[in-house]
Amino acid sequence: MHDNACPNCGSSDVVPRTVSDRFRAADSRGRTFEVALHLQMWTCGACKFCWQGPEAEVAKEVAYQNALSERSPTRSAA
Numbered sequence: 001m002h003d004n005a006c007p008n009c010g011s012s013d014v015v016p017r018t019v020s021d022r023f024r025a026a027d028s029r030g031r032t033f034e035v036a037l038h039l040q041m042w043t044c045g046a047c048k049f050c051w052q053g054p055e056a057e058v059a060k061e062v063a064y065q066n067a068l069s070e071r072s073p074t075r076s077a078a
């Protein structure tokens with residue numbers, strides 16, 4: 001799947017790589033917590049530019065939801 005092009009130089013010589021990342025998020029009570037996850041990033045073989053694709057946003061959302069459900073046991077019904 002290489003329908004991805006480098007946003008820096010436009011080359012299609014891009015390689016996916018997985019990195020560890022973490023970010024801070026807040027739950028519905030406004031308490032912040034840290035979410036750790038693995039993200040897919042892309043690296044351009046031509047100019048070495050490195051960026052996150054839309055799948056990284058999806059991965060963040062999934063990790064955030066997982067962390068939320070781990071923090072709040074089943075009794076936190078909506």
Ligand SMILES: [Zn+2]
Nearest residue numbers: 006009044047
């Ligand atoms: Zn490039």
